[in-house]
Amino acid sequence: xxxxxxxxxxxxxxxxxxxxxxxxxxxxxxxxxxxxxxxxxxxxxxxxxxxxxxxxxxxxxxxxxxxxxxxxxxxxxxxxxxxxxxxxxxxxxxxxxxxxxxxxxxxxxxxxxxxxxxxxxxxxxxxxxxxxxxxxxxxxxxxxxxxxxxxxxxxxxxxxxxxxxxxxxxxxxxxxxxxxxxxxxxxxxxxxxxxxxxxxxxxxxxxxxxxxxxxxxxxxxxxxxxxxxxxxxxxxxxxxxxxxxxxxxxxxxxxxxxxxxxxxxxxxxxxxxxxxxxxxxxxxxxxxxxxxxxxxxxxxxxxxxxxxxxxxxxxxxxxxxxxxxxxxxxxxxxxxxxxxxxxxxxxxxxxxxxxxxxxxxxxxxxxxxxxx
Amino acid sequence: xxxxxxxxxxxxxxxxxxxxxxxxxxxxxxxxxxxxxxxxxxxxxxxxxxxxxxxxxxxxxxxxxxxxxxxxxxxxxxxxxxxxxxxxxxxxxx
Numbered sequence: 001x002x003x004x005x006x007x008x009x010x011x012x013x014x015x016x017x018x019x020x021x022x023x024x025x026x027x028x029x030x031x032x033x034x035x036x037x038x039x040x041x042x043x044x045x046x047x048x049x050x051x052x053x054x055x056x057x058x059x060x061x062x063x064x065x066x067x068x069x070x071x072x073x074x075x076x077x078x079x080x081x082x083x084x085x086x087x088x089x090x091x092x093x094x095x096x097x098x099x100x101x102x103x104x105x106x107x108x109x110x111x112x113x114x115x116x117x118x119x120x121x122x123x124x125x126x127x128x129x130x131x132x133x134x135x136x137x138x139x140x141x142x143x144x145x146x147x148x149x150x151x152x153x154x155x156x157x158x159x160x161x162x163x164x165x166x167x168x169x170x171x172x173x174x175x176x177x178x179x180x181x182x183x184x185x186x187x188x189x190x191x192x193x194x195x196x197x198x199x200x201x202x203x204x205x206x207x208x209x210x211x212x213x214x215x216x217x218x219x220x221x222x223x224x225x226x227x228x229x230x231x232x233x234x235x236x237x238x239x240x241x242x243x244x245x246x247x248x249x250x251x252x253x254x255x256x257x258x259x260x261x262x263x264x265x266x267x268x269x270x271x272x273x274x275x276x277x278x279x280x281x282x283x284x285x286x287x288x289x290x291x292x293x294x295x296x297x298x299x300x301x302x303x304x305x306x307x308x309x310x311x312x313x314x315x316x317x318x319x320x321x322x323x324x325x326x327x328x329x330x331x332x333x334x335x336x337x338x339x340x341x342x343x344x345x346x347x348x349x350x351x352x353x354x355x356x357x358x359x360x361x362x363x364x365x366x367x368x369x370x371x372x
Numbered sequence: 373x374x375x376x377x378x379x380x381x382x383x384x385x386x387x388x389x390x391x392x393x394x395x396x397x398x399x400x401x402x403x404x405x406x407x408x409x410x411x412x413x414x415x416x417x418x419x420x421x422x423x424x425x426x427x428x429x430x431x432x433x434x435x436x437x438x439x440x441x442x443x444x445x446x447x448x449x450x451x452x453x454x455x456x457x458x459x460x461x462x463x464x465x466x
Contacts, residue, residue, distance in 0.1 A: 039415050040415040041414055120463060121463040
């Protein structure tokens, strides 16, 4: 590209992006004013911890993670194609999808990079802290039922999701992620049409998105319009480069992220809270990806001693669980901690080895409070 | 200066419980206008929250150039200099 053409392009870009021109304040996204703007184009929004108080995270507090600009979709023209290693390729319209049996389930979504901001050295990517996570009710068609109609061939091993979102240049890679066939056929994996009892909002991938509970959020592709049944993991940037981490047993090799980690966050009391002496309920949320939570311990002394806390409230297979601990607050400065464990024998760690893309952050959450 | 203003602003916003708006100041030192080439495709927050050493910034810019960012070699060097001046991780391994 010559310099003149570049200047024209740059000028056009600046005119188009008044809200994020250098030095400007990004405009809040309507309906998402409570969220932290991590980037305005594409839209990436994080919930402050204080917003994560409900079992079902309200739409206005639910994080947004987009790798690409949000596409425009006309639901009347929308179709879902199912192709690849199948005997019966499908093209489904919205009304045909709605006519299939539907199920409703609670599931947590968490961005693989949630907590990246805490890695030292710093890791590349959006600097999420705690709030790229939310829990909601999803309603949709089991992907297993759609795949059964398409009749996967014996060679089928993986299922890739392609959304209507496209990269800003033809040279940049499309956002396509795949999951193993066993996970695609698992009864909780949905082609979802509703979030929180309403049509899925556009920012959250409506009209139709994948919901792959237990896996990192990027598996739950938004604006879904193509499902590809494959003999191998999808060979693309977002499987082979991004959303990868070094293997635990051999850090020279990387793998594409699947299950979320075992993790917990303390919502109350808030970090920096000034409390009166007496009984204080330490509470928050815990989850374990493909694992099942087996315990949650709380410490009132910075991790020197731990006491089991109770899980309370609903217990969905892939939803987060509330935990509560009655803490006897005595005068002084204290560090509260929570530590979850799961059926894989995983326990939240005190440290996390550096990985260059800043994934897998599930280090024990510490909250400092003053009691006086 | 700007970084401390940004940090203070962020802290104040967090304390106030108002997290919806964050300033994204770009220090106006040599090379700042080259950041305009990044914002053709994505907003400036994407650029300024990264923290790399020389290798990390160089690889990132090379990848963006492969994706079509209009950054010829001379400008890449100047942009690298600017980014490393303001957006460098002192502990970066790459």
